Amino acid sequence: QQRPLVWGDTLPATLDPHAVFDVPSQFILLNIYDGLYRYQGNPPQLIPWLAERHSVSEDGLTWEITLRDGVNFHDGSPMTAEDVVYSFRRLLAMNRAPAAAFTPVLKAENVSAPDARTVRFVLSTPYAPFLAAMPLVAIVNPRVLTANEKDSDRGAEWLAANSAGSGAYRMDSATYRPRTALDLVRFPEHFRGWADNPKPIDQVRSRPVMETSTRVLALLRGEIDATDSYLPTDQVERVERNARTRVAKDESMRVFILRMNNRKPPFDNKDARLCFAHAFNYPGFNEIILKGLVIRNPGPNPNNLWGNPEGMAPYSFDLAKAREHCDKARAAGAPLGREIEIHVQSELEQTVQAAQMFQADLRRVGVSLKIVPSTWPNITGSTGRPETTPDMWVHWVSAYFIDPENWIGQMYDSRFHGTWKASSWYQNQQVDALLAKARTSLDQSERARLYAEATKLVVADSPDIWVYNTVNLRGLTRRVQGYSFSPVGSGGELRTLSLAD
Amino acid sequence: MTALRHLLRDPVAALGLALVLFAIVVALFAPWLAPYPEDAFESRLLQRLKPPSAEFPFGTDNLGRDILSRVILGTRSAVVVAVSVVLAAMLIGVPVGLWAGWREGWVSETLMRVTDVFLAVPQLILALALGQLMAPGLTTAMVALALTYWPFFARTVHAETRRLRGALFVDALAGIGASTPRILLLHVLPNAAPAILVRATIGMGFTILTAAILGFLGVGAAPPSPDWGLAVAEARQHLPEAWWFPTFPGLAILLLVLGFNLLGDGLRDVADPRLRRGR
Amino acid sequence: MPEILGAAGLTVELGARRRLFGTRPGVRAVDGVDLSVAAGETFGIVGESGCGKTTLARTLLGLQREASGEIRLGGLVVSGQDSATARRQRAAVQYVHQDPGAALDPWWQVGAALAEGLAIHGVTDRAEQRIRIAEMLVAVGLDPALANRYPHELSGGQQRRIGLARILLLRPKVVILDEPTAGLDLSVQAAVLRLLRELRDRFGLTYLFISHDLSVVRRVCDRVAVMYLGRVVEQGRAETLFAAPQHPYTRALLAAAPRLDGAAAGPSLPGDPPSLRAIPAGCRFHPRCAQADAGCARLEPALVETSPGHLTACHHARRAA
């Protein structure tokens, strides 16, 4: 009997697709659930999934989506427009991470089902990325959920460890162990059918490996068939050299950023920011430390996304220039003499390396940087107010949905101040106006222009330091076939995979 | 002095003493001993992950820094951490133990119950939680370690005080009218000193190790400090290719902790009344 | 001779402890002891191990709190205080421990230990301390150079002398000697006893001499009290008590002492001393007493004068007298 596929990527804390939205949760979303739309391919294409088509009213407020026929949930019951309405209302009522994209524009009562195959959304303001955000929402089976409801929690406690989906795989609840083990079995009646994959995998066991070093070793030994998609660049060569394993390298949409708190001196001074921007050793970091397995990204949006200005020149690593800017800033009274704190996520080695390298170079322009190890919840917990937000911090902005709104829109519009994405506290009325307009316009080419405009302004102000766009690196055993990557979900869709003998 | 002679007669304890003294000397003169003393902060990307060679006897790390220099520079923080944590823990634990051991009744009971509470918390988890509580970093780690280690002193001193409180010489002192502080400070404390000393040396070993684990888990020393535990943690990503990267800091931890523990072991034997007794 | 140290109805409870759940009862180690020691005499207390001799001494000294009863010192009642005050009030009474080696802090040179006693009592001048210590060491028959030794570097006899020196420096009036010759060789014992006599004469001391060695007690004591399970069962002048003991326990005790002529005299005492935790009703000696009758098991005999200056607590002794 063939050894099941062992998936070594991280599992989300909860299986409830409406409760979290992070990179690991996409694995659940893509395999156990279906959404109305789905991103596939690279560059990502938004393709109708449970939806057949959509229409939008002239004013951009009313969206109607027609559902595909003959979709069944895992329990065999057919999916109707009411189920979709239930799912959206549940999402909005729970008001957790994946709802964030919708709550500003959509009220629960404004989702309705005029007929069994049509779902109608009436937005409170026009919202261009509406469709782009659709894949975030998993359609759940209300019948299963209401049966398992407790204290009118919409089945939240139950769903955290069970599933109510229609996706290509169903889970085995009995053997599920949170963050440790998830066993999946193929759902042969999936609406897409299995015609495009003659040898689909019947059994998939997800076994996350916590430690990076263990993860790589486990792959090399064949204990797992896939690592996460952030293999340390130093390990790539080794995994490729091994006869049993390979590395899938795919350009993604995930921007590595060093944030600066623009409200805190010295970063309220543009020269100070520019000084920092020129003091980061981009080629050293990208080419030597990361071995060229990343792509220099000059602005907040990933290079491979639309809406970037033509021929944008990235900041160069130029200490002379940096010194010049620093001198100017000092002359203007910016307190560059104080020790500047940079918060890193200590479990993510790359943030630490970048900070250490930066620290060494900044010393040469007379700036002292102090590295503060921290964690994601600690940092995001502190970004609610400018006073508590760190001077600097390091992180990535991943592709949650494919629209500039996901990057520049939510990062540099001052209406998002208080969220971690907008934690540089950048404020520019011109940019705010451009972004607001781009958010509501339904004309793609106009939006592209507006975003390009905004990007130019932002880059000129240098509120943050954008370093690179990620190439996802996933270690795979060679028996894994049919791996297809899309920036949303990082190639975690199992439907297309098969196992060589 | 006789104690020292006793200690040196025991080869294992002598080895411990030698290791500790060596570490202290290295710590004192670290910047002069390290071939590249500035390597605590430099990064030399073109030399990253070089295996040991004449130029870099222990090889270089992921930022191209000389590991030998960093191991030498790291000695200082290891010794400082060990000493200050143990001192801080002593400052809390010894008075608590003395007082609780001397007094009867609810004050003493309460103190010992509080000690039990701290003993029941897994040290590492408390340290991790504290690391989150305050800004993570070496100071936090040190505070956390001191907070988790004092109960051991309290227990040791408590037991010693209880034993000594019943000793005839303490009774005799009370008989000639000595005050409680006098008895505690001038008589009980010195008599408990060997036990405290043994506890302290073992505690130093323990502290270095736990600080290293904290560094490893990312709540200890902050980069770019040449902390040994941190170095092993950073090295994980480069294994098994760059075997030298975790090995030398790991060995440094091993040797210093070994030194402290051997010394403590030897002291235990020397402080043992059985060996001291006899006319 | 006037009384210098006295006790009336002295009772001491040991080991009682308040607990989370109720109190743990203690034991009465001393139970209604009356005592009167005249100035200048040597008063002996004998009895089997565990009968409460040390406890009595510590209570008189103020190191142990009495449960009831009265203690008199130089005509004043000094009982009823907490330990600290009690000890201060009774500075004129000093105590030499059963184990003199263990009564010295092993970390302190004996000179320092002696100086400490002086310092506590207000003599802080180094030079004066040194002079007085040297004098005292000579007085107890030791070389002043021994002041630089540690306790474990001294022999048992020397440790005992240091113990004496330490308290004599405090100029006490009454010295309680707890088994001052226990564990000493014959030759050393003789020297120590001789020294004690000399010191008494020289400093005008009164001794409360605790021992279970009857030969010694007979030799050095003026008056003797015999204790059994926390009570005094017989008391009187040493000559009369040893020559004509009235209490059966005293007789058994005397008979049991090994004699150089190898002769065994008198009845032996069967059984082990009972525990303080289970004190027999009536006369507490009756289960081991050959003369005991039904009355002994019911009624506890009082300590009464059976002949002039001689007290006995025995129903039968009274009848005999």
Next chain:
Amino acid sequence: MARYILRRILLALPALFGLVLLTFVLTRVIPADPAATLAGDAATPAQLAEIRARYGLDRPLWEQAVTHMRQVLSGDLGSSIFSGRPVMEEIVFRLPATLELTFVALLLATGLGVPLGLLAALNHNGPIDHLARLISVGGLAIASFWLAIMLQLIFAMDLDVLPLRGRIDVALGAPPTVTGFFLVDSLLAGRLDLLVDTLRHLALPAVTLCLPGLASIARFTRSGVLETLQKDFVLYAQAAGYGRVRLAAIYVLRNAVTVTVAQIGLLFGALISGAVAVEAIFDWPGLGTYAVQAILSADYKALLAVTLVVGVVYAVVNVLVDVAQALIDPRVAEQVK
């Protein structure tokens, strides 16, 4: 004896109460905001406030503490803020994993440490003594995380004789859950293959974890035996003609191990701490990793539950230790009476 055990248990209760309070205070003053993590991407301040209110995070600290105490007393450890699952459910499967690992490690430590300590004591100041001390102290000095990685590289990668990670082979799957201890469950299920596989998976983590314990057990046994050997009754037994081996292995050892056993109680705390790093590296789905995850994700409910459970286990182990001591040395229970 029963009274004695009861007393020990009663004595442990106030400590547990204090533990709950202490951990609560600690975890709740951590600045990381669970609400922010929960709300996720682009959460608005209003959204955050709503979540805080829902979890009672906006109440005054003392009020939260009282609520928490009440919940704990009623046996409800609450739900993980992060996963939304009752914390108890996660602990129920993670605790056996940790206990299985620590018990096996403890067994190894005792099984090797006691003979080692005995051997050293019997060769007091001889070469074997020095060697045994060096080995045992060395065990105490090795950083577990470093050793873990080295063992992985040698035994799993180079020699390829032992598995690298996890509790059981993925293809085999866990035995049906009865106790949660795979060793027991696989026996109950009559599956020898699972038993063997579990043991193979236990080998590396247990060895890593046992070393510090082994070292201290060896040390305490050594000094206990040395001390006992000075006792008059040993001399007497020698005079009475006890066999040398029997004298050492039974007559002396039983006295000596009272100290060792007491040590095991203290050691247990250290073992659980050590498990944090070892579990992370060997992917052992136990409480240690759970605690780290809880800390990293600011899931204070989970962290509170873990510390409480560990505290209870610690208390239970210490009661067991007390009982074991009373069984070994009959005077112990006597003293308490």
Next chain:
Amino acid sequence: MKPMLSVEGLSVRIGTGRGQARILDEVTLSVPRGGTLGVVGESGCGKSTLLRAILGILPRGTQVPAGAILFEGRDILADRAASARGRIGFIPQDPYLSLNPVFTAGAQILEAMRHHAPGTRRDHKAKLAELFRAVQLPDPEAALDKYPHEFSGGQRQRLLIAAALACDPALVVADEPTTALDVTTQREILALLRQLTAARGLSLLFVTHDFGVLAAVCERVAVLYAGRVAETGLTRAVLDDPRHPYTRMLLGCHPDRAVDLTGIPGTVPAATAQPAGCRFHPRCPLVQPGCAREVPPMLPLAEGHAVACPFHALPLPEPALA
């Protein structure tokens, strides 16, 4: 008739940090069959060491440069295999410390019997219960399963006496078996010992520092001083007419005897600093120039009374007996 035990010219040395300690020197004494010999001496004179040599449990590091210990005619010092351990019963000094607190009384004694007494465990148990009755332990059957701390000191000493008799010894050696006990208990124990040795025809080697106890138990006595025999003879003869200056002065210190309490000037020499010649000469009032040079030989007097002092006939000067 050959003596049960004879020690001939036994010397015991031990290396210490401060040089060689000469603990026993040329000790010669013997225990007749069915007889009792007492060994008296002050603390540190080597009494216990003598017993340990006889029992074959000298501490590590001791050397025996000369001498022989003949038990029933065989040298048990040279030939360990001939060591008749089961045949020599031992009663230790401290009943409180000589029993292992964590084993029941029965378990400890049965273990020794397992090695040295014939028969099954059942036989052993029965025999032991019998012995417990003989030593007058209350409730002998139950005593087997009790722990040491459940006995009083006197009972423990009885237990140890029973243990010494468990393997049917021919010789019993006792090391100050009553010093830790009260006088009343001591008297009982001594009476028991006398009775048992007489009834079983045992030989007894009894170490003590108490002349009173000695007088109560032993027919013959050997007085040790600093590792040498100073005087030996019938107990009565030695006590009534001590010849060695040391014996005379020591007895003069006894409270029952002493005219006045004086003690012996000076102290017992440390084992590492034994004086040359007669060990007692630095403290001796009769000291002559030759005493520091030559070791005085044992001079036989009447009835096996012998003394290691050529000047034993001289009277002690007055101050020493003041």
